[in-house]
Amino acid sequence: MSDYVTGGEYMAPARIHADRTARTLDIEWPDGHRTRYGFEELRWLCPCAFCRGEAGQPGWLDSAPTLTEAQVTLSDIALVGQYALAPTWADGHHTGYYTFALLRDACPCPVDTARRAATAHAGHPGP
């Protein structure tokens, strides 16, 4: 496990590339780590209040909806300041600000999947 993750020091990605043909978003981090999300995977991570819910209310994604083609098609992606990415989906949804910390923490690669499992087993979510 690298200090990059354990220290909670999430830096801005060195490179971001959305491939509309492969339907993947590639992020390269300053420590050399690479994160790849499929568009659908990324859509399910949407952190906005509508998708995730707020004030104890479940969000739209909590109802396990069947996502349409448009809902999992990335049409644009913008940087929000120096801390987040804001994708615009083909259905017009654009309220999700994916912080770099979220994008790195939810990285679907085997290394990060194992890290999350280990954290869960340890019984505490970190500092």
Ligand SMILES: [Zn+2]
């Ligand atoms: Zn959302």
Ligand SMILES: [Zn+2]
């Ligand atoms: Zn990873």
